[in-house]
Amino acid sequence: MKNSIFILFITVSSLISCDKSLLDQDNPNTLTEEQFWITESDAQRGVNAIYHMFYQPGNWSRWIYFRLDLTSDEGFSKSPWIELADWTRFQYVNYNFFEGNVITYKDTYKAIFRCNQVLTHVPTIEFADEHKKTQLLAEAKFLRGFYYYYAALLWENFPIVTTLQSPTDMPEASTLAEVWAQVEADLSEAAQSLPMQWTGNDIGRPTKGSALALLGKTYMQQHKWNEAKSALDYFITGEGVPYYDLVDYKDNFRAENENNKESVFEIQFSDANKTAEGDIPSSTMSTNRAQFFAPRSIGWSDGQARYWLVTEFKKEKTVNGEIDPRLRYSLFYPDLEADFGDKVYGRSWEWNADEAWFRKYARDYKQNHDDYFNEVNNRIIRFADILLLYAEVLNELDQTASAYPYVDRVRTRVNLAPLATTHPTIGNDKDRFRERLKMERALELCGESVRWADLKRWGDLETQAGIDRVAQRDPDFNNFVLDKSIRLPLPEVEVANNPNLTQNPHY
Known part of the structure; x- marks a missing residue:
């Protein structure tokens, strides 16, 4: 027994005293950063890894709809999971509630990290066709702008990180204006290099129209109406006109006829892998x-x-x-x-x-159940949305008379009479037109995750009187606190671990 203890002591002592580098071995089944970012194929896989974040529960697989649809005046929750329901009615107690806040924050940050990986490493990779490299980088910029766009809508003061980080880095707090500026930069640069259309297996990747549409939305959230019009002109008077039109309304929400002419950008879902969710290959x-x-x-x-x-x-x-x-x-x-x-x-x-x-x-x-x-596919942006946004921009630029045709184009698709016929009292009154347009957007786009952005852009949540009007449609807004509930709290774990972050106002 004593000999056994002695041998064990010598063995442990040897391990402790040996060179630490002997213990720091690469996993033979996993490529290191230095080994991976070498070939064009590596670059493509790096970009594909960003798309894989769409399928994570915190993003477009599940929980983000609770933030964008149920928290708006279009939806609500009566879930028996009380804390989950509370997070759709502005009753936030635990800022670290995973399903209500932390998982979407985490998955958003993770997606941005993957964008930064591509934008850092791919420029050093040699390509036979430099145009292909440029397009891959543009995809990464679009996707980074995409995730920062939703971060701005949800948390507003989301830390901006555009370089690769180490675990000890502490990103500084960013203002909402700074986040919007980052979105503008990414989408503007992406639009310069993305194709107008993709073909074959690449259909579904962002196009120039995708970038300009989201850029237009970004400008509109800041009331930069002239800049928004310039971005959206691509669809109305610009080179994008031949590629977009309205289709049969129901085809926008079914698995058949996806990526049709009304689609500006949609997330490509598939039932090919009926396996576990998560960030794994299968x-x-x-x-x-x-x-x-x-x-x-x-x-x-x-x-x-x-x-x-x-x-x-x-x-x-x-x-x-x-x-x-x-x-x-x-x-x-x-x-x-x-x-x-x-x-x-x-x-x-x-x-x-x-x-x-x-x-x-x-x-x-096509079936009697769901699972x-x-x-x-989720149609994130479709042409009908663009037409109504363009009408809104024209109205805000005091061109109300010119805005009617774009609303009517959406109404005509479903056999409704022209707006001026059914609502003649609007005339060229800018405020009345805006109020009617709010309802036109609800009828066309309800349940499509745009209403939260709409309410914020219209300023309906920036005064108590506005909040009270929204509460007449959705009593959950009786819990809405002016200048607080308009943004989510940052997860408390993030604030506690990073001295450069400050909790959002009034939390």
Whole structure:
């Protein structure tokens, strides 16, 4: 026994006294940073790794919809998971609540890190075709601008990091204006090098139109109306005109006819890998939004739509005296079967009389259930959105009369009469036109994750009077605190671990 102890002591002592470099060995199954960023194939895989962040739960696979759709006046939550529901009604207690805050912050930061990897290493890689390198770098810039855009909408004062970091780095706090400036820079540079269209297996990657559309939105959030018009002119009078048009409304929310002419940028979901979620090579590439937003006994039912949307859809008939057909494809609601003959996932209405649920991106049109492997692409930006944004820009530039045709183009698609015919009192009144446009956007785009940005851009959340008006549609806004709830708190763990960060105001 004593000999055994002595031998063990000698062995441990030898390990302790040996050169530390002997213990610092590379994993033979994993490439090091120096070994990886060498070939064109490495560069392409690096860019693909950024796209893989779309499929993470904190981003477009699941939780971001709770921030963008349910927190807006279009949706809400009655989830039995009380803390989750509280985070859709502005009742934040634990800033480190993972599903409500931390996971989306983490996955956003991780996506930006992957963009920075590409933008740091790919310029040093030799390419046979330098144009291909330029396009890959433009994709990374677009995606970095994309993630900072949503960081600005959610947290506002999100730390800007454009270089690779070590674990000990402490990024400094950034102002909202600085974040917007970063988005502008990334998207402007991306637009210069992205193609107008992709072909083959590359369809779905961002185009020049994708970058200019998001750039236009970025300018609009800052009320830079002239700059926004210049960006959006690409679709209206510029070289992008041949590539975009409106299609059958329902085709924007189904797995068939994806990446159609109305698509400006959409996330490519797939049900090919029916496996676990997460950041691993074989993880699922699908979305489970529909599973979380489906009616009770069909899905988890953590999120649903406000009924005022149904009421608004029914206020105005088509020129043939019919119900606005967009209602059929936008929402589940009590009279859906009576109005259009459609059931809810193959079932007659079984829920409360005043309830509504989001139908967009659901697969009820082809199956009687939903699950974690929904393959329907999310249309992040579509041409109808562009037309309504362009009308808004013209109105803000005191060109109200010129704005009508772009609204009418969207209305005509679903057989509604021209706006001036049905709402003649608007005339050229800028304020009245803006108020009507708010509803036009809700009817066309409800449940498409744009309403939170809209409310902020319109200034509806910047005065108590404005908040009170929103609360008439959505009583959750009675919890909204002026100059506080307009942004999420930074995760407390981030603030505690980084002396260069300051918690957002009033938190």
